[in-house]
Amino acid sequence: MKHLVVLAALLLSGPALAQSAGKPAWGPGADDAAFAAMLKTSFKDKGIAKLDRLTQDETQAFCSDPGAASGPAAAAQREKIEAANMATVKWPSDGKWLGDWKEGEKLAQSGRGLTWTDKADQPNGANCYNCHQITPQEISHGTIGPSLLGYGKVRGTSEDALKATWAKIWNAKASNACSLMPRSGHMGILGEAQIRHLMALLLDPQSPVNK
Amino acid sequence: MDRKSLGVAAFLALAAAGATTAYAQKDKALESIDAYREALQDGNPAELYEATGEELWKTPAGPKNASLEKCDLGLGAGVVQGAYAQLPRHFADTDRVQDLESRLLTCMETLQGKDPKPYIQASFKDPPKEEMNALSAYISGLSKGMPINVRPTHPKELAMVELGRRMFFFEGGPYDFSCATCHGQEGTRIRMQELPYIPSAKGAASGWTSWPAYRVSSGEMWSMQWRINDCFRQQRFPEPVYASDATIALSLYMAATASGATMKTPGIKR
Numbered sequence: 001m002k003h004l005v006v007l008a009a010l011l012l013s014g015p016a017l018a019q020s021a022g023k024p025a026w027g028p029g030a031d032d033a034a035f036a037a038m039l040k041t042s043f044k045d046k047g048i049a050k051l052d053r054l055t056q057d058e059t060q061a062f063c064s065d066p067g068a069a070s071g072p073a074a075a076a077q078r079e080k081i082e083a084a085n086m087a088t089v090k091w092p093s094d095g096k097w098l099g100d101w102k103e104g105e106k107l108a109q110s111g112r113g114l115t116w117t118d119k120a121d122q123p124n125g126a127n128c129y130n131c132h133q134i135t136p137q138e139i140s141h142g143t144i145g146p147s148l149l150g151y152g153k154v155r156g157t158s159e160d161a162l163k164a165t166w167a168k169i170w171n172a173k174a175s176n177a178c179s180l181m182p183r184s185g186h187m188g189i190l191g192e193a194q195i196r197h198l199m200a201l202l203l204d205p206q207s208p209v210n211k
Numbered sequence: 212m213d214r215k216s217l218g219v220a221a222f223l224a225l226a227a228a229g230a231t232t233a234y235a236q237k238d239k240a241l242e243s244i245d246a247y248r249e250a251l252q253d254g255n256p257a258e259l260y261e262a263t264g265e266e267l268w269k270t271p272a273g274p275k276n277a278s279l280e281k282c283d284l285g286l287g288a289g290v291v292q293g294a295y296a297q298l299p300r301h302f303a304d305t306d307r308v309q310d311l312e313s314r315l316l317t318c319m320e321t322l323q324g325k326d327p328k329p330y331i332q333a334s335f336k337d338p339p340k341e342e343m344n345a346l347s348a349y350i351s352g353l354s355k356g357m358p359i360n361v362r363p364t365h366p367k368e369l370a371m372v373e374l375g376r377r378m379f380f381f382e383g384g385p386y387d388f389s390c391a392t393c394h395g396q397e398g399t400r401i402r403m404q405e406l407p408y409i410p411s412a413k414g415a416a417s418g419w420t421s422w423p424a425y426r427v428s429s430g431e432m433w434s435m436q437w438r439i440n441d442c443f444r445q446q447r448f449p450e451p452v453y454a455s456d457a458t459i460a461l462s463l464y465m466a467a468t469a470s471g472a473t474m475k476t477p478g479i480k481r
Contacts, residue, residue, distance in 0.1 A: 026373050026374075027370075029367070029371070029373055030370060030377050034374065035374060035381075038378075038460065041455060042451055042455035042458065043451055043452065044452055045449055046449060049384075053383055053447065053449055054384075055383075059387070063387070065380065066391065066395075111402075114384075114447045115445065116450055130401050130402055142400050142402050144400075144401070180392050188385070189386070
């Protein structure tokens, strides 16, 4: 049953991709049906990582053909996908934007969560240091994303800056259809309270990010 | 983030008190570099696994009490020298594209009469997989210093390399990750770990010429299937079935992209 869903998702997304590329993206033998058949025999559930993770949403399907997704012909589709992701952003329920930067630092440090060796009841880390430089003290940081050193000093804490940063963390695809950054709020990786702490890490004048 | 950096991350999360974290991380990093150097001085511990693998290859076993010495790895029955450098490839007898490990399963079944299921289902640390890891070390060692020669021509190879490229860019799971998230840009890192840009010949070669490898951080001999399996774990995907088509397709995509580069297997890694 699950496999059928995967297949259906692929078949639905396929034609749209091919159209935006102007020609089939993948060579002979790697069309949607062949690819879906390969997925079906190649994976199995393990721990919390179930087969339904192979069922793509529209954003994932679109971004899985980077050549087509980044081209000028797909500009309108990128905008559509960004708007759909923006519509998923849940704003802070009590109007408070900033939590405790120290809690945010702990979350940013932790890369744990959602692999097949993790347990469902463990809280997830936020993974931020895997991709970003954040505080000057932490030298072990990734470089897939831009440095966030001095983020709050540059942006300030205007309503616009608060909203843009919240939206980036909640759903990174709202401002960049095929961002490499996970959609932490939208995918249920992090909750509202955790995002508030990460907001403080980036924007609180007391945070080492802005010292 | 592999087991090691998860450990480091968890440790740091506990110790996260500003300035001390940088030092803690540094010590940890230096420690692992020291262990790495030490291991290099004593020679690559993969040699021990190569010896075990050679014995497994030559010793009669299974219901048919036969060795694997007549196994055809692509250069004819019994030819091991240079065989790894031209895998994965299409095999006429199975009419499938196979990597080393799936081909070994075929030979174990046909020559030795063994049931491949326990080999497929065992975890990478259990005895059946230890056999596969050792065999991989031995066979890949006999291609050391040789150029990779993987140039898809058979229609099934041409299809498989495209399926592999498509798999490489296929996003999914709660993090929207694909192989390309971590290996699709030039010169990036996860924490301090440098990530090869696999769609380039140089990046593909960095991975393909050095696995199977002995991992100093865990003291284990990892086959290429294990390497790919752990990257899917980091990708937050469900588990790839051992020697399944998706893993072979990715392998063929990497090997074909790296074709011409010189094999350094079995490698030694952090």
